[in-house]
Amino acid sequence: MDPLLPPSRPDAAPSPARLVVLVSGSGSNLQALLDAVAAAGPAVYGAEIVAVGADRDGIAGLDRAERAGLPTFVCKVKDHGDRAQWDAALTEATAAYAPDLVVSAGFMKILGKDFLARFGGRIVNTHPALLPSFPGAHGVRDALAYGVQVTGCTVHFVDEGVDTGPIIAQGVVEIRDEDDESALHERIKEVERTLLVEVVGRLARHGYRIEGRKVRIS
Numbered sequence: 091m092d093p094l095l096p097p098s099r100p101d102a103a104p105s106p107a108r109l110v111v112l113v114s115g116s117g118s119n120l121q122a123l124l125d126a127v128a129a130a131g132p133a134v135y136g137a138e139i140v141a142v143g144a145d146r147d148g149i150a151g152l153d154r155a156e157r158a159g160l161p162t163f164v165c166k167v168k169d170h171g172d173r174a175q176w177d178a179a180l181t182e183a184t185a186a187y188a189p190d191l192v193v194s195a196g197f198m199k200i201l202g203k204d205f206l207a208r209f210g211g212r213i214v215n216t217h218p219a220l221l222p223s224f225p226g227a228h229g230v231r232d233a234l235a236y237g238v239q240v241t242g243c244t245v246h247f248v249d250e251g252v253d254t255g256p257i258i259a260q261g262v263v264e265i266r267d268e269d270d271e272s273a274l275h276e277r278i279k280e281v282e283r284t285l286l287v288e289v290v291g292r293l294a295r296h297g298y299r300i301e302g303r304k305v306r307i308s
């Protein structure tokens with residue numbers, strides 16, 4: 091087994107899993123998680139959001155967290171000497187909230203070595219394409235440009251590559267002739283929000299194991 095991906099929460103947890111959610115933008119996936127926790131309650135959903143982190147300020151994602159009364163932290167690359175120092179600072183800021191799972195929900199930075207060493211096997215990312223096709227920052231645009239007829243979203247664990255970690259779940263979205271990047275991304279995000287809420291809840295409630303590229307939810 092990859093040492094960065096140890097089994098995590100292999101047994102159903104007695105108390106709600108602690109989530110730290112990382113965002114860079116509008117935070118609609120964060121909002122879906124907030125709404126799911128509020129609707130079911132942490133005990134039934136299986137998880138609670140304990141903090142929201144970002145790589146920039148002035149974003150709607152942070153406003154959503156503040157409206158929900160959650161602590162937030164901002165860790166900007168430019169405030170640190172280099173990427174490694176930024177990664178170490180992000181790791182410490184996240185670790186302060188002792189998360190069981192970290193959810194990268196539209197967080198537009200590649201997580202570094204320290205972060206993976208501390209949280210490997212416990213970081214869930216959502217990507218707006220059907221991996222392994224169209225990884226990277228422009229998954230929606232690249233799928234449209236390629237001319238595929240279906241695309242979608244992938245919820246996966248983060249490893250040291252870019253959008254290469256073990257896949258947990260995927261959702262499919264058909265591409266329409268009239269789609270531009272923004273219209274297609276909005277339809278993908280509708281599917282993505284539902285999928286993310288469902289996957290995080292299942293991981294938290296049931297526990298899971300990562301066996302090679304397979305994720306087994308107990």
Ligand code: GRF
Nearest residue numbers: 116117118119196216217218
């Ligand atoms: C999502 O589509 C995510 O996959 C991508 O950026 C989008 C974030 O949306 N990386 P939001 O900030 O959750 O609204």
